[in-house]
Amino acid sequence: MARYHELADALREQIASGARPPGEPVPSADRLAHEHGTGRDTALKALRLLRREGLLVLGRDNVVRVGPAQLRTARGAPGRPPTIIDVPPEGVVRARMPTPKEREELALPDGVPVLVVRLGEDEEVHPATGTGMRWPTG
Known part of the structure; x- marks a missing residue:
């Protein structure tokens, strides 16, 4: 598994467990790289991945934060009971x-x-x- 996936998984677990609640700032890529023994590019890739998944958002203050819970309409397959x-x-x-x-x-x-x-x-x-x-x- 690519190192950036491992870092993304670690951050996902922190978010899922509530250790990083919605709205909390995420450490910088440099700090994440240092804490997890990776390069800055690896940390940036992990952050980009989590932003694409909607788990992290870029605030108006240009700080990456844990994203808010989002409501989405659930759509089941036609004819299939939920x-x-x-x-x-x-x-x-x-x-x-x-x-x-x-x-x-x-x-x-x-x-x-x-x-x-x-x-x-x-x-x-x-x-x-x-x-x-x-x-x-x-």
């Missing part, structure tokens, strides 16, 4: 772009987000297209 996931009251659901491994495992085309259901330390990853979430009422 998958409904029951989310317990203490569950947390986040939308994000999939990792390359998740994209391959779920057979997702580029640009399709995933929904991550977290309950304590456990996580389930579902394609956002054709998936609905149901919370208990009351």
Whole structure:
């Protein structure tokens, strides 16, 4: 695996775990390169990859930050009923772009987000297209 993919995976995990919350500035490419023992070009490639995936955004102040959660319309295949996931009251659901491994495992085309259901330390990853979430009422 290319080194910039490894760095992107490490940053993705920090974002997914909440260690880097939405809006938080991301260290500069120079600092990331130093912290991860890579070159500046490698860090820049990783940052570009995560920006293309929508996980990082360039702010008006020219600072790269963790992107906000984005709502997207889920569209299932015609004639196919949606998958409904029951989310317990203490569950947390986040939308994000999939990792390359998740994209391959779920057979997702580029640009399709995933929904991550977290309950304590456990996580389930579902394609956002054709998936609905149901919370208990009351």
